[in-house]
Amino acid sequence: MAVKIDGRPYTVHRVVWLWKTGEWPFPEVDHEDRNGTNNRWTNLHEATSTQNQGEQRHGGD
Incomplete structure (x- = not known):
């Protein structure tokens, strides 16, 4: 999901x-x-990229 602010798209969770x-x-x-x-x-x-992709949550730490 994204929204535009001043014509630039941003994901909602970041906003x-x-x-x-x-x-x-x-x-x-x-x-x-x-x-x-x-x-x-x-x-x-x-979170880091690794955490965000779920590796740490699935024993990949």
Whole structure:
């Protein structure tokens, strides 16, 4: 899911992070429940690329 701000597309979960914290997430935002459409603040956390792809959650740490 994406929104456009000043003509530039942003994913909704990154905009939610910015709105709640005042900063862009670094490096990425992950969804706790693995549902990419659930952009509730309580479902989001910062993560590395590896964490975001689920490797760490599946024993790949």
